[in-house]
Amino acid sequence: MSKCEQCIIKQFNSLKSLTKDELIRISACKTSKTIKKGTILFDEGDTINGVYCVKDGICKLSKLSENGKDQIVKMVVKGQLIGQRSLVSDQSSNLQATALNDMEVCFIPKSEIIADLQKNPKFSYDMLQDMARDLKEADNIIVNMAQKSVRQRLAETLIYIHESFGTNPDGTLSVLLSREDFANIVGTATESAIRVLSQFKKDGMISTQGKHIKIENLNDLKRIE
Amino acid sequence: MSKCEQCIIKQFNSLKSLTKDELIRISACKTSKTIKKGTILFDEGDTINGVYCVKDGICKLSKLSENGKDQIVKMVVKGQLIGQRSLVSDQSSNLQATALNDMEVCFIPKSEIIADLQKNPKFSYDMLQDMARDLKEADNIIVNMAQKSVRQRLAETLIYIHESFGTNPDGTLSVLLSREDFANIVGTATESAIRVLSQFKKDGMISTQGKHIKIENLNDLKRIE
DNA sequence: TTTTAAATATGATAATTGTCATGTTTTATC
């Protein structure tokens, strides 16, 4: 099992601000896990009792609406932490976390990290900055949801995934999502998402081979209104 | 000018976690301001250079969408801070702040408070908890925007204002909003907001006298789907 | 108070999006 104090993944999140001693202590009680694609890490209402540090893979954070549809609120990739909000506010999770592909994660128990948060100002300030970033992002999503069309939102989602998570060697988006996932990000019916994607394809902005999507004309996609 | 160390407003925000010495220092350089209804405290893109502590009044935080419409993202009332996110991430504001009625605020310069944030773990932990609360709230709004109808969102907005900000002696909502404001909270056209409110009135769930709205049947309003 | 501007209200119509039905393709499992 790898040691936190030597792990390079922490450079991408607030764990980098822990002291060497703190890291050694955490390393001793963390758990490494392999999580299969499709597995639910935790559900809405679950008491998480710690944070996950994502070493590899991608995960979606979603919330069930009263109408029975899932809304994807955030996607978490390698380097990021999951469960920070619940840790800080000492509440059960308000989101469900589901692995979108096979994942490697480390689980750090709450008991080992909460004291550091209250004692190490650099660490809590760092987490504060993380959360500030999330909050800004969430505000932007609210505005998009409220004011933009499904067509626009879907185009922006494709661009976001393309630019944030990159592409495979063949140019297809590296994050493989079902049409239902796209609908749940955009906040629309699955059929509507499928229809819009089909239209994008007809217009030559994307190409598809099964679930794999390739952006063919980024500029046109960016110009959609 | 009142002293921070004696001010009771700070009980409602993270400033309560500052030490007496820190408060005295901040008190010496803070500015008290009276802000007239309708005044823009700061605009999108402005460098705020500090935080506002709201001593009285209400303020809306909004963001201009590309289609030219304002989206109200949050309402801030007595006791809360404004500008925390920009302070923490050291960025210009991504939101516009506008007074919804006459306000009393104190402005604390960034230079006086940022060091405390990095040195006083209790203070930063407290602000972290504030931001965690905001983030949870924002996630809920995303889900509502994405999955609920205008009718539902408007009903929930009325209930939210009723329960969070209270009513005047005559039972009308204490926060006075224009129909356009309601539209900008819900994320719809002003005409649509007006239409839905008219329908609520016809159905006996609310009554109106000019801009003043009174909830007449909270249960029916809560049951809207 | 009169005048003017702004906010509220409502109708008509178009555009967007959701729902249900049904067929096709892809993927998983035996």
Added chain:
DNA sequence: GATAAAACATGACAATTATCATATTTAAAA
């Protein structure tokens, strides 16, 4: 590889919401 299940796709139609036009009311200014 055959079979079943899931995911994808598309048509038809209904519901929701936006837009434009135009009154009417309310608030503000002269």
